[in-house]
Amino acid sequence: MGNQDYTIKQILQMGGCTGCRFCVDVCPAVTASGQGELSALFRMKGLKDLLKGRTGLLRKILGKKELSGQELKTFSETVFRCTLCGNCQEVCPAGIQLKALWTSIRQDLVHSGSYPAKIDMIRDNLEESHNVFGEDNEERTEWVEDVEDAPDHGYVKEKAEIVYFTGCVASYFPLGQKIPIALAEILDRSDVDFTLLGQEEWCCGFPLIGAGLKEFLQQFIDHNLAAVRAKGARKVVFACPSCFQMWREHYPPEFSIAHASQLLEELVRAKRVPLKELDITVTYHDPCDLGRGARVFEEPRDLIRSIPGVKLVELPRNRENCQCCGGGGNLEMIDAKLSSEVAKRKIEEVLGTGAKAVVTSCQQCVRTMTTYVKRNKIPLEVLDITQLVRKALKKK
Ligand code: SF4
Numbered sequence: 545m546g547n548q549d550y551t552i553k554q555i556l557q558m559g560g561c562t563g564c565r566f567c568v569d570v571c572p573a574v575t576a577s578g579q580g581e582l583s584a585l586f587r588m589k590g591l592k593d594l595l596k597g598r599t600g601l602l603r604k605i606l607g608k609k610e611l612s613g614q615e616l617k618t619f620s621e622t623v624f625r626c627t628l629c630g631n632c633q634e635v636c637p638a639g640i641q642l643k644a645l646w647t648s649i650r651q652d653l654v655h656s657g658s659y660p661a662k663i664d665m666i667r668d669n670l671e672e673s674h675n676v677f678g679e680d681n682e683e684r685t686e687w688v689e690d691v692e693d694a695p696d697h698g699y700v701k702e703k704a705e706i707v708y709f710t711g712c713v714a715s716y717f718p719l720g721q722k723i724p725i726a727l728a729e730i731l732d733r734s735d736v737d738f739t740l741l742g743q744e745e746w747c748c749g750f751p752l753i754g755a756g757l758k759e760f761l762q763q764f765i766d767h768n769l770a771a772v773r774a775k776g777a778r779k780v781v782f783a784c785p786s787c788f789q790m791w792r793e794h795y796p797p798e799f800s801i802a803h804a805s806q807l808l809e810e811l812v813r814a815k816r817v818p819l820k821e822l823d824i825t826v827t828y829h830d831p832c833d834l835g836r837g838a839r840v841f842e843e844p845r846d847l848i849r850s851i852p853g854v855k856l857v858e859l860p861r862n863r864e865n866c867q868c869c870g871g872g873g874n875l876e877m878i879d880a881k882l883s884s885e886v887a888k889r890k891i892e893e894v895l896g897t898g899a900k901a902v903v904t905s906c907q908q909c910v911r912t913m914t915t916y917v918k919r920n921k922i923p924l925e926v927l928d929i930t931q932l933v934r935k936a937l938k939k940k
């Protein structure tokens with residue numbers, strides 16, 4: 545437990561906070577809850593109190609007391625009610641790496657024993673089943689049964705040029721499964737030599753970072769790298785922005801990696817995907833980890849525009865300013881009501897564009913927005929970009 549969960553750079557950066565409040569204005573958790581305590585500004589203040597209360601000599605000089613168990617609990621509740629959307633970091637004029645700081649605080653709180661009970665469930669599921677839901681890992685590719693004309697190998701080949709790393713949510717959630725079904729069909733029609741890892745795919749480790757459990761990460765990284773190596777692949781493709789982010793930031797750069805929207809844009813540009821016309825006006829929601837995180841803004845838009853007949857209208861807040869859907873940071877598990885309130889604001893913004901569908905590039909955004917739309921009977925289609933391309937795929 546303690547201050548060793550922070551790097552020197554993080555401690556130095558904290559001192560640079562000017563109190564400007566830019567981070568408060570863009571925070572979806574603050575807007576949706578009306579609670580300023582959920583903002584970056586308040587969290588920085590809470591963190592400073594936590595750190596000062598721990599350091600022996602400084603504590604004596606400053607007369608600071610260590611936070612009581614109740615104070616720590618209250619602070620912890622605000623820390624985990626954050627979508628890790630990174631909008632605060634995007635606008636912070638002091639350049640503080642706030643997103644990494646939020647996960648370091650989560651790690652500290654786990655070490656300090658003050659964290660939501662759901663965190664234990666995430667750790668247990670990952671340790672026992674290697675997926676975040678505690679499902680049988682052999683069932684990772686069950687969705688292949690719903691792919692039209694799937695080959696006998698079920699896309700789990702011995703060797704292939706590209707590995708499609710599916711991710712936990714898309715593998716197990718019925719709504720999420722529509723994405724791998726669509727992507728596999730498109731890649732098949734485009735003659736791409738790809739394979740799945742099947743039961744050899746383990747969680748990428750992203751939920752461990754969000755849960756403050758970074759020290760359990762290495763075994764997942766080692767296993768997934770070995771599984772890709774065994775396929776003789778040169779490239780790994782992800783439809784999940786969070787898996788993509790994990791591989792970008794935490795895996796060694798052994799393979800070329802790409803998000804599905806980037807690969808599909810390339811394939812469409814090379815005229816390898818047979819497309820028909822679709823008469824629809826859509827808007828595009830930038831997933832936080834793909835947009836602000838990986839700075840992939842233009843390829844998804846180019847891909848949408850390259851489908852004949854599709855008209856793209858922009859959201860008022862787009863690209864690096866895109867408003868979070870409410871699905872990130874494990875928030876849905878910790879505070880489903882707040883996650884839904886954030887989604888409400890997102891859907892209101894979407895409806896204001898007049899688009900008939902909102903397209904995104906993330907199974908979690910699809911899940912969060914679809915749940916809200918269905919629950920409130922809103923006539924709006926929510927599609928992943930792979931589903932949009934599949935809709936436009938010409939029949940064989
Ligand atoms: S990451 Fe997003 S939700 Fe969390 S504090 Fe920053 S702006 Fe708010």
Ligand code: SF4
Pocket residue numbers: 560561562563564565566567568584585588632635636637638639640
């Ligand atoms: S935007 Fe950055 S400098 Fe301004 S209050 Fe927030 S954390 Fe501090």
